[in-house]
Amino acid sequence: MMKILFCSGEAYPFSKSGGLADVAAALPKALKKLGHEVTIITPFYQQIKTHIDQMTYLGERMIKMGVYEKKASYYRLVHDDVPYIFVDNDDFYNRKRYYGYEDDAMRFTFFNFAIFEYMCLTEDYADIIHANDWQTGLVPFFLDVKYRALNPAFQHMKTLLSIHNLEKQGSYPIETEKLFNNKNFTYIHMDRVNFLKCGIMRANAINTVSENYRNEILTRFYGFTLDGPLKARQHDLYGILNGLDQELYDPMKSSLYQAYNETNFIEGKKANKEHLINDLNLEDASLPLVSFIHRFARQKGIDILMPVLEDFLKSGAFNFVVLGYGDALYEQFFSEMQKKYPKHVYYENGFNSELSQKVYAASDLFMLPSLFEPCGLNQMIAMRYGALPIVRETGGLKDTVTPYNKFTGIGVGFAFKNYDAEELKEAIHQALNLYKEDPEAWQNLIHQAMHVNHSLSKMAKKYVELYQKLLQEN
Helix, strand or coil: CCEEEEECCCCCCCCCCCHHHHHHHHHHHHHHHCCCEEEEEEECCHHHHHHHHHCEEEEEEEEEECCEEEEEEEEEEEECCEEEEEEECHHHHCCCCCCCCCCHHHHHHHHHHHHHHHHHHHCCCCCEEEEECHHHCCHHHHHHHHHHHHCHHHCCCEEEEEECCCCCCCEEEHHHHHHCCCCCHHHEECCEEEHHHHHHHHCCEEEECCHHHHHHCCCHHHHCCCHHHHHHCHHHEEECCCCECCCCCCCCCCCCCCCCCCCCHHHHHHHHHHHHHHHCCCCCCCCCEEEEEEEECHHHCHHHHHHHHHHHHHCCCCEEEEEEEECHHHHHHHHHHHHHCCCCEEEEECCCHHHHHHHHHHCCEEEECCCCCCCCCHHHHHHHCCCEEEEECCHHHHHHCCECCCCCCCCCEEEECCCCHHHHHHHHHHHHHHHHHCHHHHHHHHHHHHHCCCEHHHHHHHHHHHHHHHHHCC
16 A cells, blocks of 8 residues: 655646546545545635535644745645645735746745644655645655654655646745745756646656647657656656546436436437437527537637638538636637527536536537647546547547548547648548448447546556556666
């Protein structure tokens, strides 16, 4: 049995801005099922305060960062059998958003120190500290330069850094180093302090959340200027595909109009589509239903969707449902499409978990033409509900979506190679033609898609193997 401390800037269901929060909830739960002791540690954000009555107060520690001294208070709550530790400091975390403030460098330097002070406070020392993304990128550095020497319990501890989004790096002005009490080149990148680069250089091992993305980030296009440091560590760089919480996303258990599974999906999806089309005031449930459920960011491929979408809507080729929020330019585009084609487009700004599951269940096709995609959970969720993904062959999308082969009939979706609007358009045409002309082949694809099992236990076993490998190294 190993003791793992899982460090994350966000963790579902308490805080969530992206896929990291889902993994932070799902992976520890799966590791626990394999018999390991896992604790999640995360900041105590404003939105979490409503749960304070269910928490146990553990105590406090003073944290020194250069000339500053700040108090960290610790609270514990068990959710889904996994202990969550919340690190509180009102000045830093009692705010509306998780990130995006002038003092983020200080807020997360504090959190990285607080992770170690939690272990000192409780004397609950981990075998593995599992850091995630830039928010905890300083953890391996602080362990090396400060804590290993302080206490024998820290000496044999190992660190793993998981990269969920390489684009976000935690890059701050060079003065930030005054907070660390220790000058070192490993955190310097382009004359700035870079939290993620620091983690890449210092962790015992690094992993990305799909095998294909692991290879992509060693190139200039996908490396976001960190391909150099990653190449320097490529022998310690692994790809482990994210799993999907099959219990959370289950067409038999979700709050759908009608439950269904692999054997009765034809009636199940038809009923869900008819109800949803009716509820959203769209027209003609016999048309294919295409959905797009994402954060609106350039990464998601909206730039190549925009020039082709209207052609299909004009000719009434399909109904289109969009759920999400983000970049104002994209919000405005989807809003305009809804105004222009009210019978064929439904757009809801925001994220509504119950509605999104209904949309997945009703959809025939799911759109994800990403520019880059470390893993992507949405295409896995779509497949679980029998909505066939249309994706660009990049990152985790390439690892999870086998494109339809008309000669063998094998596949779970549709794919195109280059980041190009015309190629996306062709992939959509291919999908729509199959939908209209060969219902039997279409149903076989749905069956194959629903049958794929991107299980959490498979993912957790790969992490366990990697943890064990690290602990065996001197």
